Amino acid sequence: MEQRFASLERSFAKIETKVDRIDAAPARLEPAVREIAVENRKQFGDLFSRINAVEVRLGVIDGRFVAVDGQLDGIKGRLSQIPSVWQTIAILATLLVGISGLIFTTTKYIHP
Numbered sequence: 001m002e003q004r005f006a007s008l009e010r011s012f013a014k015i016e017t018k019v020d021r022i023d024a025a026p027a028r029l030e031p032a033v034r035e036i037a038v039e040n041r042k043q044f045g046d047l048f049s050r051i052n053a054v055e056v057r058l059g060v061i062d063g064r065f066v067a068v069d070g071q072l073d074g075i076k077g078r079l080s081q082i083p084s085v086w087q088t089i090a091i092l093a094t095l096l097v098g099i100s101g102l103i104f105t106t107t108k109y110i111h112p
Contacts, residue, residue: 083091
C-alpha cells in the first residue's frame with residue numbers, strides 16, 4: 001500500500017510540475033501576443049487610411065457619373081425627336097406629291 005501511495009505522490013508531483021509549466025506558458029506568450037497586436041493595429045491603420053482614400057476617390061468619380069448622366073439625358077431627348085426612316089420616307093413622298101401638284105398646276109395655267 002505504501003508503494004502505491006509513493007507512486008501516486010510521484011505521479012502527482014509530475015502532474016503538478018506540468019500544470020505549473022502550463023500555467024507559466026500564457027505569461028511567456030503574452031508579450032509576444034501584445035507585440036503582434038500592436039503590429040496588426042499599425043498595419044490595419046494603414047489599410048483603413050487607404051480604404052478611406054479609395055472611398056473619397058469613388059465619391060469624386062460618382063460625381064462625374066452624375067454629370068455624364070445629365071448629359072446623356074439631354075442626348076436621349078434629342079435623339080427621340082429625330083424621325084424614323086418610315087417617317088422620313090413619308091415626309092419626302094408628301095413633299096414630292098405636293099411639288100408635282102404645284103408643277104402640274106403651273107404648267108396648266110402657263111400652257112392653255
